[in-house]
Structure formats: structure tokens, C-alpha cells
Amino acid sequence: MPDTAGFLKERLKVHRVEFATVNPENLVVPAGETYLLAPEDPHKPGAKWVPNIGCQVKIESLADLKLWMGIPDTVARKIQPRRRTPPVLRGERIMVGPLVPTKATASMFDVAKAYLIGDSALHAVNVDDLWEVVKLKPILWFPVSLDVTIEHNAQLILGASVHKYIAGNIYIKKGGQMRVQSGFLKLECKSITGNLP
Secondary structure, rough: HHHHHHHHHHHHHHEEEEEHHHOOOOEOOOOOOOEEEEEOOOOOOOOOOOOOOOEEEEOOHHHHHHHHHHOOOHHOOOOOOOHHHOOOOOOOOOOOOOOOOOOOOOOOHHHHHHHHHHHHHHOHHHHHHHHOOOOOOEHHHHEEEOOOEEOOOEEEEEOOOOOOEEEEEEEEEOEEEEOOOOOOEEEEEEEEEEEOO
């Protein structure tokens, strides 16, 4: 576990969140049970809501949004353009504004998507204008766990408003499932192992 805590401290520090303020714990989903991670209890029949597992951050710029949900520039530079897919933010309201003069004529929304999933250096000149036009929820809730174990025939559901999950090692036993209800999830974990006996 010390290794897992070190990994989480490093990941949270990158995101400007103190490990001590989150105080993550191990998460075990017992065999045959269904657990749900969401900011508030949605009262979903058959699923147990897991309270006090996450924290909130205020997104104050498009650069913050890229840090939390986008593709890092170092990775984006290695991805072939045809393989890049824009994140789908379920439940979020996105407004499209007037065109911005760029080398290739594009809407603000297209430029914002390109910034999030591509090399931000190519779009840096428009970042402040983009944030003013592209309206998103300013608060992001995300769960954080040390090690996660999903026992036999158990389910861990990440709710529709969960777009980021930071965890240590994730172990999924035979018949266990991790289900994602949002259109986009950025998962940061130390390792993920499935189909365990």
C-alpha cells in the first residue's frame, strides 16, 4: 500500500490536490454486490452508493479542463490524427460561439475539442477566448481510491457525472465488472488486472 499511496500522491500533486485532503481508502466491492460512485446518492435500486470517496475541484480555465480530462500534449503528439476522438461530456452544457480567425476556419467548439485532445501549443493563442465562449460546469467531482477490488460477479458503476477516476491498483475477479455511465472517462491508475480467480 505505501507504493500505491506514493502513486496517488504524485498523481494528485500534478492536479494541484493535496493527498491529505482527499484521504483515499481501499475500495472492495463484495461478491454479487453493485456499488455506485457518484457525487450524490441517485437512489438507484439494487446499487449501493459509496459516500465520501471523492472530492471537488473548480475548473477555472480550458487549461485546467485539459489537465483533468484532456490528453496530455506529450501523448497527443504521438497519436495519429485519425485516431483522436473528442470527449463526450454527458450532462454538460456546451455553447458554441462565433468563429475565431485561425489558420483553418473552425468553430470555437471545434478548436476547444482540438485543444483538449490535441497538442495545446497549436491552439494556445485562442485559449482565453475559448474559455469565455465554451460554457462548461465549473465544478468537477472525481472519486479517488487506493486499491480497488471487484469481487466475483460484482459491479462497480461509475455514474454519469464521473468523467475522471484516480485509483491505485484495480483488481477485477472473474465475473466482476467496471461499468461507465458517462460518455467519457479518464481513468488514471497504477495497474488494472482482470479475470482473476
